[in-house]
Amino acid sequence: MPKTFNFIEKLREVGLRPTKQRVNMCEVLFNREKTFHFTINDLVKMISEKMNQKISLATVYNTVHALEKKGYLKEISIDSHKSYFDTNTSVHHHFFDEDTNELIDCDENDIEPVNIKKNITGKKINSVEVLIKVASDNQNQKKFK
Amino acid sequence: MPKTFNFIEKLREVGLRPTKQRVNMCEVLFNREKTFHFTINDLVKMISEKMNQKISLATVYNTVHALEKKGYLKEISIDSHKSYFDTNTSVHHHFFDEDTNELIDCDENDIEPVNIKKNITGKKINSVEVLIKVASDNQNQKKFK
């Protein structure tokens, strides 16, 4: 979803009724320079902070899933205890900072294409994604515990 | 955890009291030729089928997490709606069959080492894992829906 202010038309174009809740959520999600990662909880907080409107939790879930189904959000699994969503819907790789629980997009050029030599017979590959778990390199960390 | 029958001593060695529940769970999990993937639900079923003992759900969770903490089980995130565990605790790659929801270990030789050219400053890389999502290659699948 491009970064313009006219989410009313965008929503209509993709077959979603542009209700004020949806428009507001689109503002929060897509009216920004860079893509980002969030949990439903993050999103609820962002909405209540940035908008003067209160949106029901059910609507947040509904809209997130509607946008996911339409291809404007992507669900990411890092920690099975939490659902992350990504406004960057392309196939791409991630760093996961285990210190901060932060999910960071890999730069396209920072990782060489993954070379798969043998696939499972009769199946086609839908996506190849790399997850790089990182943590502080501080040697002393454990000594002082 | 090696594939022998003496889980009593193994458990003691790693500092876990060898209760009969734990020994039985170890039998189910580790007394086999190949490593495998399971959900807590799978495991509960396997226990009730293979053992004549009923183990409380809380104990299954406790023991799985105890074994995970000791490094004999690894949690895998593919689908944020389900927790998978792996008796193969090494860093390794997976195919995920989206038709069957089956998780399959990548053969070491079937994928070339991932080349990361640039890391996050001040962080060390703990693991690099690739997830390859595959599905049926049947062209007609969608036409007949």
Add this chain to the structure above:
DNA sequence: TCAACAGTTTAGAATTGTTATAATGTAGTT
């Protein structure tokens, strides 16, 4: 050998994250 203790198991309650329900509200159409 066995009492005492610490660690473990257990059933059930509590919590969390998510989905379903059904009444009310609203956008789009006429």
Add this chain to the structure above:
DNA sequence: AACTACATTATAACAATTCTAAACTGTTGA
């Protein structure tokens, strides 16, 4: 304006997981 289909909402239901506290058991050492 009225109609209708779709959307929102509060709340209930649900599933997965964790917590609780009482009962139980492996281990230790007197």
